[in-house]
Amino acid sequence: MTALSLLVCAALAAPRPPAPEPAEPPPPATAAEQAERIQAALGRIHGSPAPATWRSLGPGADEALLKVAADGAALPRRRALALTGLSHLGGARAEAALTSFAAQEGLPFAVRAAALEGAGRLLAPAALHRALSPVLAARRPADRTVAAEVLAERAPAESCGAIRARAALRGERPGLARALSRCGASGR
Amino acid sequence: MHEAVPRRLALPILATLAACPGADPPFPPYEEPRAPAVRCPSAPVLVNGGTNPAPDPGATCVQAVRDSALPAVSASATHGWIDLGERTVGEVVPFPVPPGTASITVIEQVVDAAARMTIHFASGSTTQTFIEENAAVVAELRDPAGFLVFTDIRLGGPSDGSATPLFFESYAAVTGTLSYPNTSAALEVAASGVAAGDWTVRVGDYGYECALAGSPDPPAALAGFSCDPPGAGVTPFAQGRYRVFVLTRPAAPTGSAIPATGTLDVAFHLVDALAPGQLMPVDAASAPTHAATLRMVDAYAVLLSQAGLCLGTVTFLDAPDWARSRFGTGVSDADGSACGEFSQLLTLSVPGQRTLDLFLVPRIGSGSATLGIDGTIPGPATVNGTVASGAMVSAANLGAGTCPAAGGPVDVLRCGSDEVAYIAAHESGHYLGLYHLTEHDGRHWDPLTGTPSCRTSCSSAEVSPAACARSTTCGGGPNLMFWSFDPLVSRGYLTAEQGQVARTSPLVR
Structure with a gap:
């Protein structure tokens, strides 16, 4: 157990059963409280907010998160986590936003990577393949790496052929090694 | 040998973080407690450390x-490192603590022990079964009078350990570290120095606790707790072996035993993607003079100065190509085991160096969800190269945003390098022994009475920084060691007690 998990179960001495996921808290009673809770979710230092935390942010949270994600003046990690939150909230607006962000060249790496991973969480395999396979040819190698890993994990049947084809290009194989390994493990 | 670039002194004016223009200060008139920043006698020296040779x-x-990295205790060195050798769990090992000692640190490193165990926990009519990775944790620590300073032979710990002699809640595999004093009660008892004489440590781990629970006469404190026997070929729980070190830090020559100030040397490891697709704005060669890292170091120095700490040498190292290939597009924190990506990355801290090692990576976890994470609380100070030797910090914001002019106040809302510095300082606080003031549930607190706490009643959900910046009973949000970060609330404050605990670390010189 590392510092991350110890802080979640800080009362334990000798080993104890892992704590169940806490019950979903009530939605915020006021707009100010919602804003506080969104800030807290975006500012968690160790580990990801639980899906229940995102879901408990209440009506309109998707709009607030989308505003953060689209704010070019906001710091990249904050925008990235807003996209992750959106992917947990789901819905047509979140799908459209994540697909759009995933397609954008020139975004800070953390932002685009979060969009790629969020799309992987939200889209069905065929739709995911359509949305992310063009990113296998993205300008930034790290974007290609993340896209390939998401596709290999979430849409192997649809995408492993394209990942292998990309890996056959000169210099591409090292960055796609983990994706290729996942494709191999999935038998695709 | 690499060039050393002298840095200008971090200006005392920086000691207050910027309020955020356009945002209503959420906490006045409530004033969070904070210690004054120390004025450092010289500027940190920034060094290009080249490529890590790991x-x-x-x-x-x-x-x-x-x-x-400390000198061994000898006839000419009363304080430093004592090697207690390889020991079997359950062994009670004495070690000498000389007069004039400010703190002691015990470190266990696994030599041979079961990696994990299947555990049963019976409570009432129900029994839960789960698999847990073994944890290196001292079973007992006693002072020269035989007083039990710490025991892990227990189920459950205090929600608030401020009245206990030693607080420990940082269970980790392979390498475990315990430090004394680290609570309000102990800081008071040891104000003029840790009791001199022969202390004893009982070597332990989770496996040892399994063995005790399964013994014919199990301790009452372990009632309801049992483990399956280890599988064939696995070291029996009662035979785990650890190398045990004790580190002693000398007391200040006058006044309080814990020195009022100290110097910390830091190593920043740049774990970037391989060329031509680098994701960070700097490498080890450019970092000592690049605006993004200069800003980060300045802000980091400002935050640590509230703990009475000054930066000495700041070394930047490029990760070797194999590590950049493996970790350079991000590091997963999902696997918290000793063989997980995070723990293995920490083994790149260079052995033999008395440095606090911070690994800057492009992102941590899926969706960049994690800002930072450290090995253990406290870290195995001065023992680099272990799975717990350092901390990892997201560099996603390094160089991003708009920063104030040099010497301007820290701005964690708009200046990405300042935000990286804030998280680096938070993780450094953990490594130096500081816990979160309040955990996310509002039910567990650090072991210091001088830090504000925040209760479940302060919020309808997880206790947020904003909800914990209102009063002495709903406080702590602006403190550097609050569990969560909010650029509108977080101020990076530290209290006098927090500074004392940080300065007990053997890393501080």
Whole structure:
């Protein structure tokens, strides 16, 4: 157990059963409280907010998160986590936003990577393949790496052929090694 | 030998973080407690450390036993490093603490022990079964009078450990570290120095606790707790072996035993993607003069100055190509085991160096969800190269945003390098022994009475920084060691007690 998990179960001495996921808290009673809770979710230092935390942010949270994600003046990690939150909230607006962000060249790496991973969480395999396979040819190698890993994990049947084809290009194989390994493990 | 670039002094004017223009200050008139910043006598020296020479371990999980960078205790050195050798769990090992000692640190490093165990926990009519990774944790620590300073032979710990002699809630595999004093009660008792004489440590781990629970006469404190026997070929729980070190830090010559100020040397490891697709704005060669890292170091120095700490040498190292290939597009924190990506990355801290090692990576976890994470609380100070030797910090914001002019106040809302510095300082606080003031549930607190706490009643959900910046009973949000970060609330404050605990670390010189 590392510092991350110890802080979640800080009362334990000798080993104890892992704590169940806490019950979903009530939605915020006021707009100010919602804003506080969104800030807290975006500012968690160790580990990801639980899906229940995102879901408990209440009506309109998707709009607030989308505003953060689209704010070019906001710091990249904050925008990235807003996209992750959106992917947990789901819905047509979140799908459209994540697909759009995933397609954008020139975004800070953390932002685009979060969009790629969020799309992987939200889209069905065929739709995911359509949305992310063009990113296998993205300008930034790290974007290609993340896209390939998401596709290999979430849409192997649809995408492993394209990942292998990309890996056959000169210099591409090292960055796609983990994706290729996942494709191999999935038998695709 | 690499060039050393002298840095200008971090200006005392920076000691207050910027309020955020356009945002209503959420907490006045409530005033969070905070210690004054120390005025450092000289500026940190920034150094290009070149490329980290760590060899590629391939698929091997690195768990090597490492030595301390401190001098060994000898006839000419009363304080430093004492090697208690390889010991079996359950052994009670004495060690001398000389007069004039400010703190003691005990470190266990695994030599041979079961990696994990299947545990049953019976409560009432129900029994839960789960698999847990073994944890290196001292079973008992006693002072020269035989007083039990710490025991892990217990189920459950205090929600608030401020009245206990030693607080420990940082269970980790392979390498475990315990430090004294680290609570309000102990800081008071040891104000003029840790009791001199022969202390004893009982070597332990979770396996040892399994063995005790399964013994004919199990301790009452372990009632309801049992473990399956280890599988064939696995070291029996009662035979785990650890290399045990004790580190002693000398007391200040006058006044309080814990020195009022100290110096910390830091190593920043740049774990970037391989060329031509680098994701960070700097490498080790450019970092000592690049605006993004200069800003980060300045802000980091400002935050640590509230703990009475000054930066000495700041070394930047490029990760070797094999590590950049493996970790350079991000590091997962999902696997918290000793062989997980995070723990293995920490083994790149260079052995033999008395440095606090911070690994800057492009992102941590899926969706960049994690800002930072450290090995253990406290870290195995001065023992680099272990799975717990350092901390990892997201560099996603390094160089991003708009920063104030040099010497301007820290701005964690708009200046990405300042935000990276804030998280680096938070993780450094953990490594130096500081816990979160309040955990997310509002039910567990650090062991210091001088830090504000925040209760469940302060919020309808997780206790947020904003909800914990209102009163002495709903406080702590602006403190550097609050569990969560909010650029509109977080101020990076530290209290006098927090500074004392940080300065007990053997890393501080």
